[in-house]
Each structure stands twice: as structure tokens, then as C-alpha cells.
Amino acid sequence: MVDSSSAIDPRAHTPVLYQEVLSALNPRLGSRMIDATVGAAGHAASILEATAPDGLLLGIDRDLEAVKIARTSLSGFGQRATIRHGSYAEIRFHASKVGWTSVQGVLMDLGMSSMQLNSAPRGFSFRQDGPLDMRFDRSQETTAGDLVNHLNPRDLAQIIRQYGEEPQAKRISRAIVDARPIKGTAELAALLERTLRKRKSKIHPATRTFQALRIAVNDELEVLHQGLRQAAAMLAPGGRLVVIAFHSLEDRIVKVFFRESSTVSGGLQREDRRMAESKADLKLITRKPIRPTDEEIEANPRARSARLRVAEKTHLA
Numbered sequence: 001m002v003d004s005s006s007a008i009d010p011r012a013h014t015p016v017l018y019q020e021v022l023s024a025l026n027p028r029l030g031s032r033m034i035d036a037t038v039g040a041a042g043h044a045a046s047i048l049e050a051t052a053p054d055g056l057l058l059g060i061d062r063d064l065e066a067v068k069i070a071r072t073s074l075s076g077f078g079q080r081a082t083i084r085h086g087s088y089a090e091i092r093f094h095a096s097k098v099g100w101t102s103v104q105g106v107l108m109d110l111g112m113s114s115m116q117l118n119s120a121p122r123g124f125s126f127r128q129d130g131p132l133d134m135r136f137d138r139s140q141e142t143t144a145g146d147l148v149n150h151l152n153p154r155d156l157a158q159i160i161r162q163y164g165e166e167p168q169a170k171r172i173s174r175a176i177v178d179a180r181p182i183k184g185t186a187e188l189a190a191l192l193e194r195t196l197r198k199r200k201s202k203i204h205p206a207t208r209t210f211q212a213l214r215i216a217v218n219d220e221l222e223v224l225h226q227g228l229r230q231a232a233a234m235l236a237p238g239g240r241l242v243v244i245a246f247h248s249l250e251d252r253i254v255k256v257f258f259r260e261s262s263t264v265s266g267g268l269q270r271e272d273r274r275m276a277e278s279k280a281d282l283k284l285i286t287r288k289p290i291r292p293t294d295e296e297i298e299a300n301p302r303a304r305s306a307r308l309r310v311a312e313k314t315h316l317a
């Protein structure tokens with residue numbers, strides 16, 4: 001059963017690039033697939049339908065509420081779907097728990113779902129008041145509130161600059177430190193609006209700082225490196241790795257990982273070398289990312305920033 005106190009509405013989530021994901025994964029009858037960010041299981045259900053009657057799917061999510069929702073949504077598929085609570089940084093461990101060492105496809109639909117964003121108690125949104133939480137996995141200790149109220153000004157500015165690509169990070173950090181303690185998302189959003197009032201940008205003044213805090217709380221970029229390496233290593237020859245990124249920091253990691261895993265690793269920048277160390281032997285299927293159509297963006301504005309990249313395990317691996 002879905003926990004009725006979760007305040008999460010599974011109908012609030014529309015899977016992004018739905019058709020594009022299906023054709024990129026190219027699921028075959030009887031294949032084993034992993035949806036490493038199963039969420040409300042929109043993509044997962046379509047994969048299971050495409051691989052009927054005997055295709056198997058392992059769904060993973062770091063958010064226990066999403067896990068419960070996915071289990072309920074996929075219950076009609078019976079034993080064909082298994083959902084586990086955990087991180088895609090440990091995708092091989094979760095696969096080993098269902099006895100898998102290789103798969104025909106892995107989907108990673110990164111970031112947060114609209115269910116999480118629209119749930120005020122989760123603290124992801126600057127448009128509703130909630131606690132400064134932002135943890136995907138609520139059993140984890142550190143929350144956004146801990147960073148906002150306890151980090152030293154330099155480290156706070158560094159997070160906001162690096163993960164939010166926010167040019168006014170220092171100014172924001174100073175304003176936050178002066179206003180401590182900050183109790184909730186609405187208070188932080190109002191402070192950011194006051195601090196950045198004069199800038200011309202079209203995006204809300206809180207967007208970059210909220211993104212930065214969420215990435216830092218969940219250590220998202222490091223976890224993504226680990227997830228990509230493990231997912232690529234698990235693919236059977238001809239298997240596909242399909243990744244949807246929602247901002248340039250994660251898209252760059254995916255792009256570089258795919259590029260370096262599909263070329264000889266000599267002559268790489270030091271920063272990129274560790275990504276190539278997986279020797280994943282991938283072939284690029286998308287040289288440029290696939291973007292949503294104007295119709296999809298109109299129907300689902302959250303899709304606007306989505307970029308889908310696809311790579312395939314070579315037969316030489």
C-alpha cells in the first residue's frame with residue numbers, strides 16, 4: 001500500500017520523452033532491463049508492456065515513497081517486476097540480489113520527479129513552504145537545512161557556485177549566514193528574491209541555489225559517476241544505456257562518460273580520465289542529445305530541459 005501520509009501524488013508525474021526512451025532502449029521479448037530511477041514507474045510500465053509476456057524488470061529508487069508507489073503501480077505485472085530501495089551507485093549489488101550479472105538495458109532518468117517537487121514536506125520546491133530537507137533517501141542524515149544553517153560561508157558559496165552555476169554565490173552565502181537560522185523553503189526563497197532582486201534573468205532567483213543544495217545534499221554528481229560506470233559494466237553486448245539529464249552539469253558528465261568510454265583513453269584530461277577507467281566499451285548511438293518536441297514541452301513544461309543520450313555496449317567488450 002502507498003503510505004497515505006506521504007503527500008505524494010503519483011498521477012502528478014508524466015514520464016519525459018516516453019516514446020524516445022522506448023525506442024532507444026529497444027526492448028526485446030524476454031529481455032532483462034533495469035530502470036535505475038523507477039519513480040512512479042511510468043517508463044517501467046511501458047518497458048514491461050514492450051517485453052511481454054516474459055521480460056523482466058528491476059526497478060531501483062533512492063526514495064522509499066517512490067518505491068512503494070512503483071510497487072503498487074506495477075503490481076499487475078506480478079513476478080516480472082521487482083522493485084528495490086537503493087541507489088543506482090550500487091546497481092550491481094541490487095542486480096546481484098535478483099541473480100543478474102548482465103542486462104539488455106538500463107534507464108537512468110535523473111534528478112527528481114514532479115511527485116517529489118510538488119510535495120511540500122519534501123522541501124524540494126521554492127514555490128511551496130516546507131522544511132529544508134531535499135533528501136531523496138530520508139534515512140540519510142544530512143538535510144538542506146544542515147547545509148544552509150551550519151556550513152561555513154566559504155563552503156556554502158562554493159556549493160552554490162559549483163552546483164548551481166550561480167554567479168552571485170558569494171553574495172547569497174553572505175545573506176544566508178546573516179539571516180540564520182533559516183527555517184523553511186519559503187523563508188529561503190524570499191531571502192534569495194530580496195538578495196538577487198535586480199538581476200535580469202528569466203529564471204526565478206531561487207532556482208540555482210535550490211538546485212545546488214539538492215545536488216550537494218544527495219551528492220548527485222559523484223553518485224552519477226558511480227552509477228554510469230556500474231550500469232555500463234553490466235550491459236550485455238548490444239545492450240543499451242539510456243540517460244535523461246535535466247541540467248548541464250549532469251548532462252556533461254553523461255556526455256564525457258559516453259565519449260571517453262567509446263574512445264581509447266590516451267591523452268585525456270586528468271578530470272576525465274577516471275571516467276574512462278571503466279573501459280566500458282560503448283558505442284555512441286546519439287552524437288547530439290535527443291530533445292523533447294515543442295508539443296511535449298507544451299503538455300509537460302518540466303520536459304523543457306531534458307536531454308536524452310544513448311550508448312550501446314559493443315560486441316568486443
Ligand SMILES: C[S@@+](CC[C@H](N)C(=O)[O-])C[C@H]1O[C@@H](n2cnc3c(N)ncnc32)[C@H](O)[C@@H]1O
Binds near residue numbers: 039061063066087111
Ligand atoms: C525523474 S524521476 C524518474 C521518473 C520515472 N522515470 C517515471 O517514469 O516515473 C527520478 C527518480 O530518481 C530517483 N533517484 C534520484 N537519485 C537516485 C539514485 N542515486 N538512485 C536511484 N534513484 C534515484 C528519485 O528519487 C526519483 O524518483
